[in-house]
Amino acid sequence: MKTAVIVFPGSNCDRDLAVAIESVTGSKPEMVWHGESALPDGLGLIALPGGFSYGDYLRCGAIAARSPVVRAVVDAANRGTPVIGICNGFQVLTETGLLSGALMRNSGLDFVCRDVDLTVENSQSIFTSRYDAGETISIPVAHHDGNYFADAETLDRIEGEGRVAFRYAGNVNGSARNIAGIVNAGGNVLGMMPHPERKIEAAHGGSDGRRLFEGLLEAVA
Numbered sequence: 001m002k003t004a005v006i007v008f009p010g011s012n013c014d015r016d017l018a019v020a021i022e023s024v025t026g027s028k029p030e031m032v033w034h035g036e037s038a039l040p041d042g043l044g045l046i047a048l049p050g051g052f053s054y055g056d057y058l059r060c061g062a063i064a065a066r067s068p069v070v071r072a073v074v075d076a077a078n079r080g081t082p083v084i085g086i087c088n089g090f091q092v093l094t095e096t097g098l099l100s101g102a103l104m105r106n107s108g109l110d111f112v113c114r115d116v117d118l119t120v121e122n123s124q125s126i127f128t129s130r131y132d133a134g135e136t137i138s139i140p141v142a143h144h145d146g147n148y149f150a151d152a153e154t155l156d157r158i159e160g161e162g163r164v165a166f167r168y169a170g171n172v173n174g175s176a177r178n179i180a181g182i183v184n185a186g187g188n189v190l191g192m193m194p195h196p197e198r199k200i201e202a203a204h205g206g207s208d209g210r211r212l213f214e215g216l217l218e219a220v221a
């Protein structure tokens, strides 16, 4: 599967994400710089990594969402290409409008960096097919703006349509309804604050993140 990882000034999880994708797909992703106006042809997956794009100036992800390459990412997503945004990548996806809601400052005003338990809410998506619905998995978080917000009507719609992928098993950052990750209405775009690429082998202390990439590979292939 041909894949791409988008790299912004300030991204710091791009290499980890590339290693995770390569270890599952067997081929290296193309690393695509934010200034590019076009993406490589035939991508089976576009991945937006974590980090501090543009120094988190203005709002996390706000400037990255307006970079040339992200216009091409939005077009590809609207044509159905699978897109995953992790942490800062999730923030970018909400800033583009591809995903509903916003990521605000953590309710405790601190940077939260630790393993958290997540409940898999929906195992029907292309991103979660290797998990069981209701299963608890452990994945690290590392963010200061992970407090998911949307108005009640939007939250009801997302939940009603089964678009909550992962929920924190407890209050991590003040997120509405403990939402940790959501998919878009088309089912091809996932945003999540926890970092599955940091839990793909025993040396990481667990491999609960690996199944996300394995399921995605299977679904896309």
Ligand SMILES: NC(=O)CC[C@H](N)C(=O)O
Binding pocket: 049, 050, 051, 052, 053, 056, 060, 086, 087, 088, 089, 142, 143, 144, 145, 146
């Ligand atoms: N690990 C990350 O991607 C962090 C995202 C963002 N800079 C925040 O702290 O909220």
